[in-house]
Amino acid sequence: MNEVPILKIGSTLLVSIQVELQDDTVLQLQEDLAARITRTGARGVIIDISGLEIVDSFIGRMLASVAAVSRVLDARTVVVGMRPAVAITMVELGLGLHGVQTALDVDRGLALLSPDSGAAEDVLLAAVERDAG
Amino acid sequence: MTTTSPTTGTRQPVRDDSDVVRVRQAVRRLAQQARLSLVDQTKLVTAASELARNTLVHGGGGEAEVELVTSGLRTGVRAVFSDQGPGIADLDLALTDGWTSGGGLGLGLSGSRRLVEHFAIDTTPGVGTRVEIAAWAR
Numbered sequence: 001m002n003e004v005p006i007l008k009i010g011s012t013l014l015v016s017i018q019v020e021l022q023d024d025t026v027l028q029l030q031e032d033l034a035a036r037i038t039r040t041g042a043r044g045v046i047i048d049i050s051g052l053e054i055v056d057s058f059i060g061r062m063l064a065s066v067a068a069v070s071r072v073l074d075a076r077t078v079v080v081g082m083r084p085a086v087a088i089t090m091v092e093l094g095l096g097l098h099g100v101q102t103a104l105d106v107d108r109g110l111a112l113l114s115p116d117s118g119a120a121e122d123v124l125l126a127a128v129e130r131d132a133g
Numbered sequence: 134m135t136t137t138s139p140t141t142g143t144r145q146p147v148r149d150d151s152d153v154v155r156v157r158q159a160v161r162r163l164a165q166q167a168r169l170s171l172v173d174q175t176k177l178v179t180a181a182s183e184l185a186r187n188t189l190v191h192g193g194g195g196e197a198e199v200e201l202v203t204s205g206l207r208t209g210v211r212a213v214f215s216d217q218g219p220g221i222a223d224l225d226l227a228l229t230d231g232w233t234s235g236g237g238l239g240l241g242l243s244g245s246r247r248l249v250e251h252f253a254i255d256t257t258p259g260v261g262t263r264v265e266i267a268a269w270a271r
Contacts, residue, residue: 020158022153023150054175054178054179054182055179056183056186057244085171086175089176089248092176092247093179094230095240
């Protein structure tokens with residue numbers, strides 16, 4: 001079983017899955033993340049799945065339950081880096097990842113989680129409105 | 134046209150989590166050899182992952198046979214999952230989205246059927262289950 005490292009950047013935990021996921025690795029990661037959120041008081045979790053060649057129902061369920069558990073622990077989860085072929089397959093399989101926020105990459109995920117992302121959007125909106133005259 | 138493939142098939146036990154990973158890898162390797170599109174490769178490997186896990190969890194373990202196949206001019210990959218487990222009493226129900234006998238999402242069987250071109254299941258209560266899937270290069 002391969003362990004998936006969890007990195008802490010500020011108040012965000014970053015998990016980048018770079019190994020072929022075995023079911024027991026998935027369960028271990030789920031437990032480790034919950035423990036780390038509580039211990040560090042992290043407010044956000046980013047799970048980078050760009051290294052995953054597939055997301056089957058087991059991995060999909062893990063992503064949804066990590067999001068749900070972290071929500072209960074007052075942290076938000078963003079899943080980033082999903083490959084296009086994985087997205088197409090997941091939807092056809094019937095996995096909608098309900099309740100899981102996604103972003104295209106780690107940068108966008110971090111922006112979503114940053115405390116002033118709302119303010120940044122306001123600035124952007126104001127700029128767009130100004131340009132539109 | 135004749136091509137010789139370095140690997141044309143493999144038979145693998147499905148006894149634990151790591152075997153599920155090995156089956157996925159074998160299916161991917163052959164799907165690449167058969168020149169399936171990336172999306173079709175991903176669909177086939179995902180279906181194989183669901184079915185291998187079914188063999189392990191519901192069938193109490195079994196085996197997976199993966200091989201290159203041809204149909205007319207098309208090359209494809211066939212995977213067969215078999216176990217001597219309890220079998221499926223109500224197949225129609227088991228093939229319904231969201232129906233689950235355990236703690237899963239109930240997408241394994243119904244979902245994997247949608248992911249592949251060919252899907253066949255043969256099950257007898259008390260004897261076991263055999264699921265065959267295949268996908269061909271377009």
